[in-house]
């Protein structure tokens with residue numbers, strides 16, 4: 068349930084609503100943003116009696132929440148959430164491009180790629196230091212050494228760093244270096260990791276589980292927000308289907324579906340969806356056309372020698388092409404929207 072306060076509600080009026088919520092053993096959570104204060108009720112085991120609040124001074128409305136998730140839902144917060152990362156804002160009506168290799172392999176490799184992607188238009192750099200791999204015999208990342216390299220890349224280029232955390236043991240370490248902490252598809256329902264992410268001071272980019280429904284994914288984001296971290300970015304990276312022409316199937320319909328249900332920004336990772344480089348640019352174009360808030364793309368200076376995900380990594384010249392194309396598509400969409408507004412007002 069959501070208690071919507073009058074625009075002019077006083078601190079005392081808000082406080083007395085909170086006291087009623089707490090007297091029932093529930094948790095009161097102020098919802099950030101908006102021109103008026105709203106207070107969400109969490110941890111209630113059954114329906115909440117709205118009449119407890121309707122007559123209280125300063126209360127404008129009492130809205131029952133129909134979804135299993137609360138804090139992530141548009142019912143709780145109608146305005147889009149914008150996640151600031153340094154000088155960049157994700158979800159602010161522009162689109163954000165995150166690019167870099169699957170894994171950090173060496174300082175030279177990371178710096179070379181970072182310089183290329185920055186020049187082409189990337190605003191954040193990605194690279195795994197802790198890699199979840201299907202085989203125990205594969206390269207699992209450089210660990211802390213990889214994080215140190217990422218910090219050097221940030222110093223040298225100014226690009227904020229996105230990197231994956233795999234477990235609670237290494238969370239503090241990753242949090243100390245990262246600007247955005249990625250939780251991968253395999254860990255989307257690692258609930259202890261999600262709880263730790265809820266206590267993090269950094270934004271969390273949570274990928275959709277490869278077999279997760281939208282509801283399960285939003286519930287995973289709910290864990291993070293329930294813990295007190297409102298800085299959450301969703302990332303669709305393809306789901307497992309029966310096809311063989313791509314590694315996964317990019318669920319583009321997740322973008323409008325999520326935007327309807329949730330105020331959180333959603334970006335697309337076309338690289339892990341495709342699993343092959345020839346599909347990455349077309350899928351990126353589509354991602355911008357469905358109005359995702361950004362892209363996360365794997366790029367490598369020598370993909371044939373990459374220690375992970377070489378087949379889906381773009382060459383730097385292809386990434387430049389991608390950036391040019393998505394910029395023009397973004398422009399077309401924006402123009403289309405302003406023309407629609409002019410037509411509607413004319």
Ligand code: PEP
Nearest residue numbers: 169251252253274304339
């Ligand atoms: C990655 O981003 O390199 C990665 C492992 O992604 P996912 O969790 O989507 O497989």
Ligand code: MN
Nearest residue numbers: 169365375376
């Ligand atoms: Mn990868």
